[in-house]
Amino acid sequence: MPKVSSMSSKEFVKLLERGGAVFVRQGSTDHAIYSRTIEGKRYSAPVQMGKKTLDPVYCKRVLRQLKFTDEEIEKVLST
Numbered sequence: 001m002p003k004v005s006s007m008s009s010k011e012f013v014k015l016l017e018r019g020g021a022v023f024v025r026q027g028s029t030d031h032a033i034y035s036r037t038i039e040g041k042r043y044s045a046p047v048q049m050g051k052k053t054l055d056p057v058y059c060k061r062v063l064r065q066l067k068f069t070d071e072e073i074e075k076v077l078s079t
Helices: 009-018 056-065 070-078
Strands: 022-026 031-038 041-048
Touching: 009 022, 009 031, 009 041, 009 056, 009 070, 041 056
Parallel strands: none
Antiparallel strands: 022 031, 031 041
């Protein structure tokens, strides 16, 4: 598993969008829903938008919910 550092919500959203995730909706809470389609299946995950710094474990969990592979994570982190 690639090493993911802590980052702000805005940085994390940019990282997700580089990886092909798209914004779906913003609820009444501080979570935004992002989704990603792989081989015809849609995967969704909530992203906390109200925090200044997101924990690396949280970031990894969201990336896994959106079915990012280790190679895709490394590619997105390097760009």
